[in-house]
Amino acid sequence: MEEKKIALNGLKEDIPLAKFTSFNIGGRAKYFFEGNNKREIIKAVSLAKQEDLPFFILGGGSNLLVDDKGYQGLVIKIQNSGLKIQKENSNFKVAAGAGTSLSLLVSNAAENGLSGLEWTVGIPGTLGGAIYGNAGAFGKSMKDIVKEVEVFDAKDLQVKIYSLEDCRFDYRESIFKKDKNLIILSAVLELKKGEKKEIENKMKRYLSERKKKQPMGFACAGSVFKNPSFAQTSRRFMTDRELSAGELIERCGLKGRSIGGAKISEKHANFIINLGKAKFSDVRRLIDLIKKRVRSKFGIELEEELQYLEHPL
Ligand SMILES: Cc1cc2nc3c(=O)[nH]c(=O)nc-3n(C[C@H](O)[C@H](O)[C@H](O)COP(=O)(O)OP(=O)(O)OC[C@H]3O[C@@H](n4cnc5c(N)ncnc54)[C@H](O)[C@@H]3O)c2cc1C
Known part of the structure; x- marks a missing residue:
C-alpha cells in the first residue's frame, strides 16, 4: 500500500490492538489515535478522509474480533468521557x-x-x-x-x-x-x-442473573451471534417461544468445543472464550463451524452480533 501519513498531534504508530479488546486478540494498527474530545475526533476523521486513509472507530473493544494481521489504516479510539x-x-x-x-x-x-x-x-x-x-x-x-x-x-x-x-x-x-x-x-x-x-x-438482580448464565473471568466479546427471529425458530420447531442462538448451538452438541486457544463456553454456548492464546483464526473457525452446523441441522442462518476489524486490503 502507498505510504500515507497524516499530520495529527498525538498520532501513534504500530500499536498492538489486542489489549484494547475484551477478547485480547488482534494484531497491530499502522496508526492509532486517542480522541479525548469532540474536536480531536472530528479532526482525526477529517484528516483520514482527506488523505483517503482507511479508518476504524474503536470504543471499549468489547464487541470486537480483531484480525491478527492488524489494520493498515488509522484506528481512532473514542475517549470523550463525561x-x-x-x-x-x-x-x-x-x-x-x-x-x-x-x-x-x-x-x-x-x-x-x-x-x-x-x-x-x-x-x-x-x-x-x-x-x-x-x-x-x-x-x-x-x-x-x-x-x-x-x-x-x-x-x-x-x-x-x-x-x-x-x-x-x-x-x-x-x-x-x-x-x-x-x-x-x-x-x-x-x-x-x-x-x-x-x-x-x-441492578443486583440483573448482575446475579448474568453471573449465573455467563462465563466469568475469561476474555470474550459477549454474545457472538444475534438470536434468530421468532418467525424462524417457531416455524422450524413448532414452539411458541423464542429459541436463542445459544440453545441452537447447544442442540448441535457444540458446547465446550475448542479450536486452538478458543472454546465455546460450557456455561453459555453463544459465548466463545479465549483460553489465553487464541488467535483470530481460531475464533473465526469456531464461528464458521457453528454457522455450518446450525444451517445444516436447522436450516437457520446465524448472524454475528460481534463486529470484525479486518485488514482493509
Ligand atoms: C462479558 C460481556 C458481556 C456482554 N453483554 C452484553 C449484553 O448483555 N448486551 C449487549 O448488547 N452486548 C453485550 N456485550 C457486548 C458489548 O459489550 C456491547 O455490544 C457494547 O455496547 C460494545 O461497546 P464498545 O464501546 O465496546 O464497542 P466496540 O467493541 O469498541 O465497537 C463495536 C462496534 O461499534 C462501533 N463503534 C464504537 N463506538 C462508536 C462510535 N462512537 N461511533 C460509531 N461507531 C462506533 C465500532 O466501530 C464497532 O464496529 C457484552 C460483552 C462482554 C465482553
Whole structure:
C-alpha cells in the first residue's frame, strides 16, 4: 500500500490492538489515535478522509474480533468521557460523550436515583458502542432511553443531530451499523426519577442473573451471534417461544468445543472464550463451524452480533 501519513498531534504508530479488546486478540494498527474530545475526533476523521486513509472507530473493544494481521489504516479510539444530568419536567436528561463507559453511566444514574439504565449493569464498553449496536439485555435496549445522538458525518464532514427515529434502531441494529461514515460523538438519554433502593436492587438482580448464565473471568466479546427471529425458530420447531442462538448451538452438541486457544463456553454456548492464546483464526473457525452446523441441522442462518476489524486490503 502507498505510504500515507497524516499530520495529527498525538498520532501513534504500530500499536498492538489486542489489549484494547475484551477478547485480547488482534494484531497491530499502522496508526492509532486517542480522541479525548469532540474536536480531536472530528479532526482525526477529517484528516483520514482527506488523505483517503482507511479508518476504524474503536470504543471499549468489547464487541470486537480483531484480525491478527492488524489494520493498515488509522484506528481512532473514542475517549470523550463525561456526563451531565439535567431535569426536564418529570424526566431527566443525561448528556454524555460517546466515550463514556456504560458502567459510569449506570452507577451515576443509580447514585442520583434515576431509572432506565439498570439493565446495562455488567455490559462493558462505551455509550457510542452501545448505541451503534443497540445493545440490550433483560428485554430492554438503548432505543428505550436514547433521545438524540450527536453525529459526525464523514461523508460531508458535518456535525448532525439524529433523533431517536433517525437512529433506526432494531434488534442489535441501527443506522450507525449500516453507514460507517456516521461517527457517534455524544448522546442524550432520557431517564425517569425512581427509588434509589429499588434501582440498586434491580441492578443486583440483573448482575446475579448474568453471573449465573455467563462465563466469568475469561476474555470474550459477549454474545457472538444475534438470536434468530421468532418467525424462524417457531416455524422450524413448532414452539411458541423464542429459541436463542445459544440453545441452537447447544442442540448441535457444540458446547465446550475448542479450536486452538478458543472454546465455546460450557456455561453459555453463544459465548466463545479465549483460553489465553487464541488467535483470530481460531475464533473465526469456531464461528464458521457453528454457522455450518446450525444451517445444516436447522436450516437457520446465524448472524454475528460481534463486529470484525479486518485488514482493509
Ligand atoms: C462479558 C460481556 C458481556 C456482554 N453483554 C452484553 C449484553 O448483555 N448486551 C449487549 O448488547 N452486548 C453485550 N456485550 C457486548 C458489548 O459489550 C456491547 O455490544 C457494547 O455496547 C460494545 O461497546 P464498545 O464501546 O465496546 O464497542 P466496540 O467493541 O469498541 O465497537 C463495536 C462496534 O461499534 C462501533 N463503534 C464504537 N463506538 C462508536 C462510535 N462512537 N461511533 C460509531 N461507531 C462506533 C465500532 O466501530 C464497532 O464496529 C457484552 C460483552 C462482554 C465482553
